[in-house]
Each structure stands twice: as structure tokens, then as C-alpha cells.
């Protein structure tokens with residue numbers, strides 16, 4: 001479906017993608033994960049023709065992708081929908097008109113637009129918000145509009161760049177479930193770029209780990225998690241001078257980490273999130289990574305707040 005062959009891309013001296021080759025099967029949900037700056041977004045932008053590259057080629061359903069403005073290039077890009085972290089909606093247009101926007105731009109007939117837009121708004125479960133304007137929508141609802149809009153031209157591929165990063169864990173989960181449902185209903189190929197392994201593990205059939213513009217490993221998600229290659233272990237937290245913590249919080253404690261970061265003037269990475277239990281018993285289990293010198297202060301700060309936490313051994317004690 002998507003064939004990436006020897007793709008290389010530089011920004012000046014910086015080699016962002018280095019002779020990368022990858023085959024993404026039709027109908028799969030393919031996850032791309034890697035540390036910040038590994039080249040994930042650049043790869044997505046190359047796939048949808050937003051970015052030029054220095055060498056190699058990308059074929060989507062046999063059609064070569066380019067940034068050109070000729071008919072073939074534009075038709076090829078039409079096969080690809082994209083969803084961003086910041087939703088990228090037009091605030092002056094309501095939900096209906098945001099979703100209708102791509103079809104209007106391509107000059108479709110009003111009746112055709114109306115049928116498709118209503119169908120998609122139903123698919124993303126926003127019938128009751130059809131006339132609402134983006135500033136009055138929640139983050140999850142905005143992302144649903146963005147997904148519907150990305151699907152209007154019936155693309156063969158949907159690219160999601162950190163589509164759930166700006167959302168709270170529950171909303172993120174509902175968006176991931178929606179993507180899964182769309183994949184099952186329509187057979188569309190979905191590529192998901194994410195920072196959290198939980199996102200990849202929950203919905204992706206296949207995955208790749210990028211490290212400094214190289215493909216460190218790729219394959220079926222279940223196999224990669226079973227074999228736990230070095231690249232996966234590195235992502236799971238074997239970072240020097242950092243300690244891994246396992247923390248369980250109640251739903252009402254969702255802002256605990258931002259308060260901790262402010263109180264202790266420290267930075268941390270959330271590596272995984274899991275929901276445990278239901279209703280009043282519901283807990284959210286986080287795997288976080290903190291600088292080693294801040295470990296003791298983080299542990300005592302969390303324990304003073306009555307929050308269950310413990311350190312996790314780095315090697316072999318993967319919390320994901």
C-alpha cells in the first residue's frame with residue numbers, strides 16, 4: 001500500500017531521514033514511535049507531500065508522491081488525509097462547514113457534499129454539534145471534527161500526527177477507539193505517530209521505532225512487544241540518569257503531574273498510561289521517567305499526597 005524506498009532527507013547539515021525503507025500494508029494501523037527529534041513528523045510530511053525529500057521515493061497505492069502542483073501530484077495527495085495534534089480547524093466555520101471544506105474546495109455538488117458530510121458527522125458521533133463552532137467544542141470533539149474532515153475525500157490513507165497528545169487520557173482513548181472503528185468499517189490504512197507506547201500497543205497492528213532518522217526496528221506490534229528488541233527497551237526507559245516510576249492516581253488527581261512539575265521544578269516523561277478498574281474504583285496507572293537526582297523528592301512529594309508510587313527496575317522490568 002505504502003512503499004517507502006531509500007528515503008533520505010536533510011535540513012542543512014542535519015540528516016533527518018537516512019535511506020529509510022518501509023512497507024506499510026493496506027488496511028493496517030501502523031504506529032511510528034521514537035524519541036523527540038527522531039524524524040517521525042518529517043516522515044509523515046514526506047508521505048503526504050507537504051515536504052520535499054533529497055532522494056528515494058514514496059509510492060501510495062502505486063502512485064508516486066511529490067510536492068509538485070501538477071494534476072497527478074494533487075490527485076495522489078488527495079488519497080491521503082491528515083489529522084494533527086492541534087486539530088487545525090477553521091474557527092469561523094461551524095462543524096458542518098469545516099467537514100465540508102475539502103469537498104467545496106474540489107468543487108463537488110452541494111447534494112453530494114451534504115450526503116457525505118452528514119454521514120461522516122454521524123460516524124464521528126457529533127450529530128448534536130453539527131452547527132457548533134470550534135471554540136465551543138471540547139478537545140475530543142474538535143479532534144472528531146478533524147477526523148471527519150480528513151475523511152471527506154475518501155482517502156486511502158489517514159495520517160495521524162500526535163492526534164491524541166493534547167487530550168486527557170479518557171478522551172484520548174475514545175479517539176483511538178474511533179480510529180480503530182473507522183479502520184474496521186472502511187479498511188482505510190492508518191498511520192499513527194505517537195510518543196506513548198500505550199497508544200501504539202492499543203491500536204496498531206504494526207509498528208516501527210525510529211531512532212535519529214533510522215528505522216531501529218519494525219514489524220507486527222505483538223511480535224515486537226514479545227521480542228522486546230533493544231530499541232523498544234530504550235523507549236521503555238533505559239535512559240541514562242533517569243529513573244522509572246510507576247504511579248497510580250484516581251481520576252480526580254489528573255493534574256498531579258503538572259503540579260509536581262511546578263512544585264519540584266522538574267521535568268518528566270509520561271511513557272505509558274493504563275486505565276484500571278471502573279467507576280469509583282477507577283485508577284490510572286502511569287509509567288513516568290524522572291531525572292535520577294529528583295527521584296527521592298518526587299517519591300516523597302507523591303507519597304505526602306497519598307499517591308501510590310514505586311520505582312521500577314530499568315532492565316527487564318518493563319511497565320508497558
Ligand SMILES: Nc1ncnc2c1ncn2[C@@H]1O[C@H](COP(=O)(O)OP(=O)(O)OP(=O)(O)O)[C@@H](O)[C@H]1O
Nearest residue numbers: 011014016034035036037038039040041042043195
Ligand atoms: N523545517 C525544519 N527546518 C530545520 N530543521 C527541522 C525542520 N523541521 C524539523 N527539523 C529538525 O528535524 C529533526 C526531526 O524533526 P521531527 O519534527 O521530524 O521529529 P519528531 O520525531 O517528529 O519529533 P517530536 O516527537 O518532538 O515531534 C529535529 O531535529 C528537528 O529540529
